[in-house]
Amino acid sequence: MEKKIKLKYKTPLEFVATYTREEFFRGEHDSERKWLEEDAGMPILNIIAKISGKDYFDLLVAFDKFAPKVGFLYCGEHDIFHEYEKCPFCQLGIQVE
Numbered sequence: 001m002e003k004k005i006k007l008k009y010k011t012p013l014e015f016v017a018t019y020t021r022e023e024f025f026r027g028e029h030d031s032e033r034k035w036l037e038e039d040a041g042m043p044i045l046n047i048i049a050k051i052s053g054k055d056y057f058d059l060l061v062a063f064d065k066f067a068p069k070v071g072f073l074y075c076g077e078h079d080i081f082h083e084y085e086k087c088p089f090c091q092l093g094i095q096v097e
Contacts, residue, residue, distance in 0.1 A: 007082075007088045007089070008082070008083065009080040009081060009082040009088065010072075010080065010081045010082075011079070011080060011081075012051045012056065012059075012063070012079060012080075012081070013048070013051050013052065014081075015067075015072065015081040016036070016044070016047050016048055016051060017048065019032060019033045019036050019044060020044055020045075020048065032069070032070055035066055035069055035070075036062070036066050039062040039065045039066040040059055040062040040066075041062070047059065060074075060076055063081075067081055071083060073087070075087035075089065075090060077089075077090065078090065078094075
């Protein structure tokens with residue numbers, strides 16, 4: 001019998017891109033975008049540029065501070081954002097390369 005599981009997670013670029021959507025420029029979610037920019041110490045476009053260039057080591061502390069504010073956790077070992085209590089890859093012993 002084959003069983004399948006579906007793990008929900010976001011890559012750093014997917015996670016940060018969420019906060020570039022139009023509704024995060026103004027309106028009810030504006031504070032979430034501001035939190036991300038404040039925690040990172042830079043505007044959202046600079047954050048995206050660093051992630052796109054795979055040069056975001058200095059953003060890891062900001063990820064750890066910001067993610068819980070919006071209901072996520074960041075796993076540095078697997079470089080993902082998830083909504084689980086613990087990283088799903090860590091729990092299953094999965095190595096992602």
